[in-house]
Amino acid sequence: VACSQEDKLWNALKISAYVFGTGLLMFTALVNSVSWFVQNFWNTPGQFWQKTWLKLYYHYEGDEWTIFLLGAALMPGLAFWCFNGLLLVADVTGKPTFITRYRIQMGKNDPVDTKKLRQAIYTALCNQFFVSFPMLVPMFYVMQWWGNTFSKELPTFSWFLVELSIFTLVEEILFYYSHRLVHHPVLYKHIHKKHHEWTAPIGVVSIYAHPLEHIISNTLPVMTGPMIMGSHIVSISAWFSLALITTSISHCGYHLPFLPSPEFHDFHHLKFNQCYGVLGVLDYLHGTDTVFRQTKAYERHKVLLGLTPLSESIPDTPKKAE
Numbered sequence: 001v002a003c004s005q006e007d008k009l010w011n012a013l014k015i016s017a018y019v020f021g022t023g024l025l026m027f028t029a030l031v032n033s034v035s036w037f038v039q040n041f042w043n044t045p046g047q048f049w050q051k052t053w054l055k056l057y058y059h060y061e062g063d064e065w066t067i068f069l070l071g072a073a074l075m076p077g078l079a080f081w082c083f084n085g086l087l088l089v090a091d092v093t094g095k096p097t098f099i100t101r102y103r104i105q106m107g108k109n110d111p112v113d114t115k116k117l118r119q120a121i122y123t124a125l126c127n128q129f130f131v132s133f134p135m136l137v138p139m140f141y142v143m144q145w146w147g148n149t150f151s152k153e154l155p156t157f158s159w160f161l162v163e164l165s166i167f168t169l170v171e172e173i174l175f176y177y178s179h180r181l182v183h184h185p186v187l188y189k190h191i192h193k194k195h196h197e198w199t200a201p202i203g204v205v206s207i208y209a210h211p212l213e214h215i216i217s218n219t220l221p222v223m224t225g226p227m228i229m230g231s232h233i234v235s236i237s238a239w240f241s242l243a244l245i246t247t248s249i250s251h252c253g254y255h256l257p258f259l260p261s262p263e264f265h266d267f268h269h270l271k272f273n274q275c276y277g278v279l280g281v282l283d284y285l286h287g288t289d290t291v292f293r294q295t296k297a298y299e300r301h302k303v304l305l306g307l308t309p310l311s312e313s314i315p316d317t318p319k320k321a322e
Contacts, residue, residue, distance in 0.1 A: 050154050053234060057152060064150045068140050071237035073133055079241040080207075080248065087203040087252050091117070102254045102309050104266050104297075108200035109253060120198070120208045127207050127214045135219055139227060146230030155232050167225035167239050168279070174221035176277040180288075182213055183276070201269050203248040218247075250278075255300065255310055263301040267292050 060066050090099040091112040103110070143149035155163070182192035191210045198205045207218060222243045226236045249256075250265040268275040274292045275283055283289040292298050296317065300310040 049234075053154055054152060057150070062150070064144065065140065067150060068136070068143070068233060071233040072136050072139070072240060075237045076240035076244050077128060080244040083245050083248055084203040087248070087254070088117075090254070091202050099254055099256065102256050102304075102311075104253055104255055104263065104311070105200040105270070106311065109202060112202060116197075117202075117204075120202070120204050123194075123209070124204050124207045127209065127211065127218075131211050131214045132219055135215065135223065139223055142227050143230065143233075143236075148230045149233050149236070151232060154234055160235055160238070163225075163229055163231055163235055164239065164242075166229060167222075167243075170225040170228065171221040171243070172277055172279050172281060174224060175217060176282040178217040178221065179276045182217060183273070196269065196272060199269055201251040201253055201266065203252040206244075206247040206251040246278075255304060257304045257307055259303070261301045261303060263297045264289075264292070267295070267297045 056070075057067065087099075090096065091109055092114070094100055094111050100110070182188060191213050195205070195209045195213065198208070207214060209218060222240065225231075226239060231239075246260065249260055250262045251269075252262055253266065255262060264275050264280055271291065274289060276288055277283045280289060283292075292301075296314055299314050302310075304310055
């Protein structure tokens, strides 16, 4: 019997080793194939962007301050307002219905209050021009000190992906804890309450905040990663633009097909004391998403890969009659 048990154990180990080894070989081959494909796919456009960057660099005769403003201020600003401009059409007119049928909080902002909207746009512009842009001045000198930001050679695609991962991690940590800080009763009343005037947010509300909050919670978490890494201005421009569009999606109020899910942060605006982070990792570790995980919003918190709104395929539980 003992031999039989040992034989079974040995056979199980051999099968496990075979399965694991085969899986490892297949995974390695797949990763190498994908890496080869991405690298070859990137070579041609990479050469295009390299030539474009050099044309820009020589057009401004290496004027680093002008180039920095174009990359860190103008391009992300245009990305933010072009994206939100499209959303605002739906918010104000209720059309096209293709967008509005994906509204998360039904019956809210249908249409949006124009008085509140004007105030939100005014505050967002003030935060950009009088808070974000001045903060680029010390950042510029930090990047000059690193010496890599205005290099004539662009970073490789693989290195940009590494940077993007670090930027995202740094933002998650700084935003989560600074966000929880401004939810402290002493700070909430005087600072963060302004942002939470919108229990059903829209895209432009992503930077509708008290100036102090905009510094601590909105801008510094995004700026810190590139300053730590000494990143190239092209990487900074792409990251700033991506961060602004992503936070706009998180606040937009629509769970649109093929875009990141905004359910997580929309739930924060609805309940105030849940879902403080960006990725949700720290919320999971600190238990600040426990209520969210028990809701239909959590079930809908995924990328919509079809055209049927998740509010229809995963409807709210009907309220019990009193």
